[in-house]
Each structure stands twice: as structure tokens, then as C-alpha cells.
Amino acid sequence: MQYHRAPATTTFPELFELFVQAILPQDMADAAYLRLQALGRYASAKSGEDVLADGDEDQIVFVAVGATKLVAHASGDREQVLGFYFAGDLVSVPARGAHSYTLCALQDCELIAFPAAEFFELARSEAGLLNEVLVRVLDSLSRSREKSITLGRKTAQERVASFLVTMAARIGTPLEGGCLLHLPMSRRDMADSLGLTIETISRQLTELREAGLIETSGRSVVHLCDSATLEARAGHLCAAA
């Protein structure tokens, strides 16, 4: 069973319309609109495929349909997942620098990729668009910082609890005072995101299950029964003195 399934076929204008609804300001000039539409490179990828191999220039990618992970590749098969991006999200994918980045589909995806430099040049004449992009980049920065806290100072249990709470807020659906979560990513993806191993992820999920905080069904469905206690176990920074 597959959730968040991508439509079998979507035309490019339909995809661009999703982008327009999600990102563009109401009062956008027609000329800029058309230039933006011409600039966008449309792409689709099946589950597991790399949407965008690390290129020579920064990209701004709009995820129209599906779910993706932004991955940094390390020496010796080490991988770090820098973030998950879902339908409606805007991702900044850096060019290959000191490290190498790829955007990888967790499910069948449809996306629009813009070369960052041209995108910003075009956006300079549209303050509303530039502002919207800035807001979303600040949001990415905020989440990246949260990840730094998680990776730098949290125990395995706190990391997994934190992950579940965060994902619930983004893609969960309320259910009986708790929250139902269909995880589009594998245990390996979680491990690579949290700086742990799949074995540790599995053990911590078992522990949370035995503590009665979550229930699981199959590989990808998690029911957060007790979000309050779970949040407490996430070791969120306290409102200290």
C-alpha cells in the first residue's frame, strides 16, 4: 500500500500551477511569470531515484508532488540526510563544493528545478517572490539548526522521539488525541538523518512501543498515542532561567 501516491501523469502547466499557488505572490507581473515558467526545468523521478545529481550550479527546486530527501555524501559510504522535503516545499540544492549533494525521491515525484542564480536575478524585480523565498529559506535554516541540536547533544532515544514529533507536525494526521504517521522513508533514511544506525533506530522504536507511547503497523505506519510524553522524551530545550 502506498500513500501520497503521485498522479499517473501530470502535465507541465499543471505542475507549474502548483508552484504558482504555493509560492508566487498574487500581484505577479505577467512577464516575470512567463520568464519564470520558461526558466523552470521539469523533472519526475521514481521512488529511490536521484532527482538531481550534484551539478555545477546551485538549484532551487520546488517539490510539486511526492517526497524527497536531501543527501550529503561522505567519504567511505557515509551519508548524511540533511532534510526531508514534501509536496509544496522549496529546497535549495547546493552545487558540489567541499561536499557533494543529491536530492533523492522517497516516492514517485514531480518537481520543478530552477538554476539559483537566474532565479534570484529574475526575482529581484519581484519583491513578493523574493520575500516568499527568503521566508522559506529561513524556515530551512531553522530546521537545519534544530537538526544540529539533535545531532550534537541528544541521546538516541531523544533523537527518535524528536524525529517522530517533528514528522507528525509536518505530515501527520490527527487521530484520537494522538497522531497518525505514514513514514515515506526507510529505517536507513531515518538513521542517516539522525546520525544513528538502523539497528539503534529499531531498538528505540521498540522501546517507545513498549513504553506505550507509540504503536506501529507494518514498516511505515506509526501511531503516536501520547504526544505529550513523547515530546518530553524528545529532550526539547527547556525554557531555562
Place this chain on the structure above:
Amino acid sequence: MQYHRAPATTTFPELFELFVQAILPQDMADAAYLRLQALGRYASAKSGEDVLADGDEDQIVFVAVGATKLVAHASGDREQVLGFYFAGDLVSVPARGAHSYTLCALQDCELIAFPAAEFFELARSEAGLLNEVLVRVLDSLSRSREKSITLGRKTAQERVASFLVTMAARIGTPLEGGCLLHLPMSRRDMADSLGLTIETISRQLTELREAGLIETSGRSVVHLCDSATLEARAGHLCAAA
């Protein structure tokens, strides 16, 4: 002996002039310039002081003089340094949310703080400014992602080597084919930035010294003799196939 010493006194117009030179576009309208100057709250802080306690709203802070660290506070005295910001840098300091943030002076500092919402509102009419801010926020995001890689997938030795190389690029001065580094932060700050303990930092520095890659003098001076080998030990992600 103190490096990067702050001038004994700096007038507010002088500080704002630094901000103008570093951030503002050439063709900025006078009206916007004046409103921006009125919006900025000037602050100074001595070494070790919190410049900006976590407030109720996001702040955009320009570091005019000195050096700072952005710190997230965790339950149980745990702290995570999210980044270091030096003279000329622009920092986004989030309001207290799930976590609590403070900007803390590593040396005597002088800064200009803007409420983020009003700042962006004002910047909407100045595309050049908005664009400059966006570029700098993207840079912060990029560094934050690098930190995620470091915290998630690197060994203690790689983290310390990585830290030295990165700092050298930002505040080092070339010397005899290597690089001379005056670190404004303590071992504790390094530890809190790298997700390690001060003891581990110390041991790794010793190891790098015995390997002939660095020389140290006092607490804060590090001479990177062999940047190439150091970079190799930093475990930077390879340009893998």
C-alpha cells in the same frame, strides 16, 4: 594579549556606516535608508555577555565589531553552539520556540539588531537589500548543513580538523604556506560547537600536534602547518562516483 580588539568607543552613526558598507546596495533610496537606521537597535557587549537574550520575536543582527556565538540551550545544562559570527556577518536569531537561543559575545562586541518582521517589511521595497540578505541567509544555511554532516557522521578527529580548516578559511591569516589562526573561542565553545567534550577537543589537538599538522602557542593561537593533510583528515565528503 587580545586580538580583534574592539575600538574603545564607536558612535552609532559609525556603526551604521559599517552596516551600510557591508550589506546595503549602492542605489538604496534615502527614505528606506533612514527608516532602516531608525529601526536598528544598537548594542554592545563585553566578552562573555549575552548580547541578545531569547526574545519574543525573531531578530536580524549585524555584527559590526567583535565575534559572537549563536547558542541553543538544552535541558540539563546541555548547550549547542549553532555557529560563530564575526565582524561583518549577519545573523538570524530566532525567537524562543521549541528551543531557546542566545547570541553571546566571544570578545567585546558592537552590533545592530533589527526586529526581523519589520526589517523584511522594509526590505520588500528594496530588492537589492532583500537579495543581499537572502544570499547571506543561504550562506548560513550552507554552513549549518556542513555542521549537520560534521555532527552526524564524523569522528572526533575529523570534527576538530574540519573545525580548524573552516575557521582558517574565515578568520585565518596566511603564513609560510600554512595558516595562522587566533581562536577567539574557548575549548568549551569548540566542544559545544562540535558535539564533543573539552577533554576530547584537547586530546585531538594533541594528536594533531604530534602528527606535525599543527603547532599551538598559548590557548588561542594555532598554526596550521600542513593544511592539505589537515583537510584530508577533515573527512570532507569525497567527489564520489
Place this chain on the structure above:
DNA sequence: AGAGTTCATTGATCGGGATCAATGACCGAC
């Protein structure tokens, strides 16, 4: 539906970095 493959779970052992403890170096104040 059954076979095959991938993915997740559970158990046993190992090791890197944390923790605990003590000494030593640096820096500021007088």
C-alpha cells in the same frame, strides 16, 4: 498464492568518546 528479495528486528560483543579525577599552564590583578 508462493518464491524470492529486501528491509526490520533482536541478540552478543566491541570501541570511541564521555565521565571522573588530578595535575599543570595560562592570564589577569595587585
Place this chain on the structure above:
DNA sequence: GTCGGTCATTGATCCCGATCAATGAACTCT
């Protein structure tokens, strides 16, 4: 200078999560 306090280094031990190994569950394909 030297006195005092803070900060850094070094050593001994411990523990959490990694690693190695095997079983079991879930999804895919025909």
C-alpha cells in the same frame, strides 16, 4: 613578580551506540 582563579591537558574507567551476526517480517514479481 607572585598570587589566585580559570582554563587546558593528561590519565583511568565506564557506557552508549556501533558493529557483527542471525532470524523474522513485509513487500514484489510472476
